[in-house]
Amino acid sequence: MMKHQRPWDALPSSALLNIFYRTSIKDRSRNIPLVCKSWAHASGHPHCWVSMIADNYYSESESFEVAFLKDYYPYAASFVDPFDGRRSDDPRRGIVCLQALIGRAGGGFAVNSLYFFPFLTSFDGPPNDDALLRLIANHCPNLKHLSFHGSYHASEEAIFDIFRSCRELELIDFSNSPYFNPSILQELSCCCPKIRGIRRKGDLEPNFAYDLTKWFPRLRLLNLSYSTIVDIDLFTIVTNCKELQYLDVTGCQQLIRYMHISLVRQFGGKGTLAHRERHFTNRNQSSEQMGKSTIGERLTLYHTG
Known part of the structure; x- marks a missing residue:
């Protein structure tokens, strides 16, 4: 019986891709490539890197909705820290990491899901938020899901660049960031007509709902x-x-x-x-x-x- 079982390293690449895509970004980057040569080869396929979110729910749509809109805690399974909490005061580190992710996804055209919290932003160093956003705006035109959770220092201009370049955005998380304001909501509505979900944890301005419902009356x-x-x-x-x-x-x-x-x-x-x-x-x-x-x-x- 044992002789007829196929070892893991003999699985076809298509099967491996479907498995790896459902794992966390940490496993894809640090663990899976070390198992064997076939796993290392399969984990390098661009399909494995189109999202930072593990596709481990019943459907792709539900996976992203749960991650960006329904998860209460950023440290939940959907938002795994690929750096094990070791943040750097070197702003270049987050930029290099994001460049590597975009490169693995075939240059960024296929990337559909990214989050900040708080693994890419600089810790006690010069802010790198604008550089990260411009990198996304320049390379990820088909981005559908974006979380600003944990980003505090981006300029309005850089945020607007994201909206104007990534017009396929559907789900967005403004939690614990200073970007949930009328001018940004208005620009998001004008540039990204496919927005269907928003998350906001933290302080809200009085009467914020007037602007939210004005610009997103069809929010789901x-x-x-x-x-x-x-x-x-x-x-x-x-x-x-x-x-x-x-x-x-x-x-x-x-x-x-x-x-x-x-x-x-x-x-x-x-x-x-x-x-x-x-x-x-x-x-x-x-x-x-x-x-x-x-x-x-x-x-x-x-x-x-």
């Missing part, structure tokens, strides 16, 4: 967990984003009147009014206990105190 996924959102902004979002399917406000301690929100909405352009009761569900409840409400299409709302 929104994660504001552990942010400073208040009731009036939450009401503005669920009222004006009519295609919203996923909204997460876990850990938002400044929400007060959030348990039952009654909304009035006009459907079908016929002047008919429909009332919908919104219930926030506790993420620790079972699926049977969760009350999932409907806003035209399904809108899942999560809240834990």
Whole structure:
């Protein structure tokens, strides 16, 4: 029986590629190439390097949505630190690492998913955020998913360059960065019409929802967990984003009147009014206990105190 089993190093390259693509960026860069020659050869294929996110969910779409919008913690499995926490005060290190990733992906044209937090940015050294963003803007025109989580020093000009060059962007994470402001949201909306999901953890300006819903009225996924959102902004979002399917406000301690929100909405352009009761569900409840409400299409709302 043992004689008929194929050793791992004899697997066809196509099978290896499908396996390696689902591993973390750390395993792809530091572990897999050392196993054997065939693994080293397969791990060098550009297909293995189009994303920093491990494709380890049921579908590619769900993988990126979970990583950029639904994961609470940046140290979760989706965002693996390829440097084991050893950040450098040399700003060139992050740039060289990103250049290497882009090179492995065939020059960057195929790269679709990148995150910063906080592995590429410089630690106690000259900021390298602008250099990283311009590298992405110049080489990754088909980028679909970008996280600014952990980037603090980028200029507005460099951020605008990203939006103007990467017009295929769909999912974006502004968590714990100073870039979530009206001018940047407006530019993102104008340059990247395919945006369908945004995540923002951290401080929020009062009445931020006015600008968010003005520029992204067709937003489908929104994660504001552990942010400073208040009731009036939450009401503005669920009222004006009519295609919203996923909204997460876990850990938002400044929400007060959030348990039952009654909304009035006009459907079908016929002047008919429909009332919908919104219930926030506790993420620790079972699926049977969760009350999932409907806003035209399904809108899942999560809240834990």
